[in-house]
Amino acid sequence: MTETKKPAPAPVETSQDRAPATAAWRDARADKADVTAAFQELYREGITARRGAFHAAWADRMGEDIDAAFQEARSRPGGAVGRGPNRYYVEIHPEQMRGFVDLVTHPWVTALCEAVLGPRYEIVELGFDVPLAGAVDQPWHRDFPMPEETREHRRLTSLAFNLTAVDTEPDMGPFEIAPGTQWDDDASFEHGMFPPKDAYPRYRERAVRKYPRRGDISARSALTIHRGTANRSTEARPVLVLGVDAPGAGNAARHDMAVTRGYWEGLPPQVREHLPCPVVDELRPITQKHTIEGLVMGDA
Incomplete structure (x- = not known):
């Protein structure tokens, strides 16, 4: 019988890591005007951002945890899924990231989730993208087909929060997005996600x-048409992804996040009430779900 590999051990916390979450925040304020402006920008452009939300040292620890999880995931079949040549996605469990609680309790994050998704929003995804040196331009795409609620009622039912582990330079394959395209609804989109190539000039013009x-x-609708660009540097550009749904949005079915009982019991109540994932005795390594995206993105 083949022995199942365990996921990478949870990072060892220091006294600094266990300090109150506010120690990690550069600016803990999230006043009503800030959130209203972010909400409006999100609906208008499909993306918004909070600059300097965390100290750089916090992001560096996040980068260390991403690197450890990436090395473990690539050591086993199905641990990392290709999203194009030299480009990978890995889903992880919350306790593989020391700053998980800091992130999901940041006032700007929680206030924006409540404003867009309602007070019973659900945290359904934690993972990261890694464009390595040599990654090429992706095709323009959205991350999943448009939900009926968005199509019929023009309401966003999910958010993707992104946090970079490095300071992004122009040659590192920066993320490219076409603002306002979260509402594009075209039957010619392949699998509901990939616009036809004759639509590319419109996205390049808006990019x-x-x-x-x-x-x-940053916070965006994953429906907004976007792509990763070619990484011509010698460095990787890891980016954390936090996926959050409105109740009933259904994206949790695409993910396998779980927490152990001990970790669950140590979480603040305000985190537990938004975390509908299984509570288990022992974590199992996540095998990335096969999606049509891997095929369309190219041979990875």
Whole structure:
């Protein structure tokens, strides 16, 4: 019988890691005007951001945890899924990231989730993308087909928060997004996700490249048409992904996040009430779900 590999051990916390979450926040304020502006920008552009939400040292620890999880995932079949040549996605469990609680209790994150998704929002995904040196331009795409609620009622039912582990430079394959395209609804989209190539000029015309720094948080609708660009540097550009749903949005079915009982019991109540994942005795390594995306993105 083949022995199942365990996921990478949870990072060892120091007294600094166990300090109150506010120690990690550069600016813990999230006043009503800030959130209203972010909400409006999200609906108008499909993306918004909070610059300098965390200290750079916090982002550096996040980068260490991503690196450990990436090395473990690539050591076993199905641990990392290709999203194009030299480009990978890995889903992880919350306790593989020391700053998970800091992130999901950040006032800007929680306030925006409540404003967009309602007070009973659900944290359904934690993972990261890693474009390595040599990654090429992705095709323009959205991350999943448009939900009926968005199509019929023009309501966003999910958010993707992104945090970079490095200061993004122009040659590192920055994220490129076409603002306002979260509402594009075209039957010609392959698998509901990939627009036809004759639509590319419109997206190139609208395209904006993003150059986040360590400690920034962006929030976007994963329906907004976007792509990763070619990484011509010698460095990887790891980016954390936190996926959050409105109740009933259904994206949890695409993910396998879990927590151990001991970790669950140590979470603040405000985190537990938004974390509907299984509570288990022992974590199992996540095998990335096969999706059509891996095929369309190219041979990875």
